[in-house]
Amino acid sequence: MANSFPPSAQQIPIYNWFATAPVNESLVVEAFAGCGKTTTICEALRHQSADLVTLVCAFGKDIQLELERRLAGVPNVTVKTLHALGLSQVKRFWPDVKISFGSDREKDLAERVCGPTVPDAIKKLVATLCTKGRLCNPHAAKYDDLMTTAIEFECEPDEEWEEMGFDLAFVCQKALDAMILAAAVKPVQTGIDGADMLFLPVRNMWLRKMFDRAVVDEAQDMNACQLELVEGVCRGGLVVVGDSHQAIFGFAGADSGSLSRLQKKHNAKVLPLSKTYRCGRSIVDIAKGYVPEFEAADSNCDGLISTIMIEQLTAAAGPGDFILSRVNAPLVSIAMKLLRAGKRTRVAGQDIGKGLVTLVNKLKGRSVPDLLAKIERWSAKEAARLQKQMDAATNGRRDTIQSKIDGIYDKAQMLITLTDGAPSVHEVTARIESLFADKGEHMIVCSSVHKAKGKEADKVFILRDTLRAGGEEDNIAYVAITRAKRELVWVKTKQEVA
DSSP: OOOOSOOOTTHHHHHHHHHHSOTTOOEEEEEOTTSOHHHHHHHHHTTSOTTOOEEEEESSHHHHHHHHHHTTTOTTEEEEEHHHHHHHHHHHHSTTOOBOOSSHHHHHHHHHHHOTTSOHHHHHHHHHHHHHHHHHOTTOOSGGGGHHHHHHTTOOOOHHHHHTTOOHHHHHHHHHHHHHHHHHSOOSSSOBOHHHHHHHHHHTTOOOOOEEEEEESSGGGOOHHHHHHHHHHEEEEEEEEEOGGGOOOGGGTOOTTHHHHHHHHTTOEEEEEOEESSSOHHHHHHHTTTOTTOEEOTTSOOOEEEEEEGGGHHHHOOTTOEEEESSSHHHHHHHHHHHHTTOOEEESOHHHHHHHHHHHHHHTOSSHHHHHHHHHHHHHHHHHHHHHHHHHOOHHHHHHHHHHHHHHHHHHHHHHHHTTTOSSHHHHHHHHHHHTOOOOSSOEEEEEHHHHTTOOEEEEEEEGGGOOOSTHHHHHHHHHHTTEEEEEEEEEOHHHHO
16 A cells, blocks of 8 residues: 655655665665654655565564555565574475474573583573574684673573583583584474574575565664575665664664664665654654754644652553653562552563563572572672673673673562562562563553563653663663653652752
């Protein structure tokens, strides 16, 4: 279905580029929050030559189906998820390989390279690092190539394991061995997993040039393996769409500098989509403090900006509202207060809840007081271990390590809050599972900014004192602000007033 609205002054150059650019030229579309990038790209594809064989990459099945619907009738355009794209390349060499949908593949790889004498706790670290390494560093050739990835994804052994010889170097070497095994031997029993679908074509150089042009959305969130996969199947130019100001997943392996790097590598033309159709004008004015080029469409509402004290939040929040924080710990306390007030509430992030339950089970608290004592010892020990690495780290790694330290304290504070008034450890885990259920409609959603990316709400509350300044922290603030369509409410604490 074609766009029924007249093209904007920023859309016209994009449409013209698709219509006239030589097949070997590339384009970066710097598309800010709520600027109609999907509509623009779908319409732009209708302007290019019908002879161009074009790939449009989607990050998930739902997005793929939506893009296919919107691009129906556009000739020679194929929409694929990145995993489906990788799997199509794997099937050329391993046509009958099975697909694994759980963790059996990574567990099997770790077991085979570690053998029966390595403790299960170390095998688990090897398995995790093998998967993260396949995605973030697919061409790793020596164990220290995985050191930074191991630190970023908390794959370091505890001190007691290090004293037994199972140190970080051991984990990295075994993870590398597992990666090499994954690439070399077709798995008959477990089949391949999602990481393999991206990793195998890249590592084994199985990529075949199939498309004249490839369009990649949300490029700032892609990891190294995903980027190389797309480049490897395209014989012509790339169209890279994204917002460098929304790059907030560097801690999770995303190549946060991918837009500028790809622009230089491919000598790409850069065109902006800086006019948002989502945020009210007063909200845009706040966001412009982080992204001066951001602007509101003439049709946008005025928008409302207000400030309340945190004690007023329970009464002020209603169904469909977002409550955003840089970290999760304050959200747990807020969600519990909202529930006690009879307001349906959930905390976004089922994976976060599962991680908390795993930690509670690992600590093995015999009672709530015992669990609290073990949480305190665990957080102090883990933070001290990372602080040693911080002291020896170069500037490029210090931010990554600090984010891990912050994450430890965040987990500890969430668990401490969840124990309040709990009669047993079982009740603590039940609270976690209930709060992080990630289901239900017409609810208040308490969310970290990271979990809220790609979402929007008419009314958004932001815990102002959880935000920080500088680098990726500015991006987090910008993402938080631009989730609000009509009303942005800053939530202040007493400490800010004092």
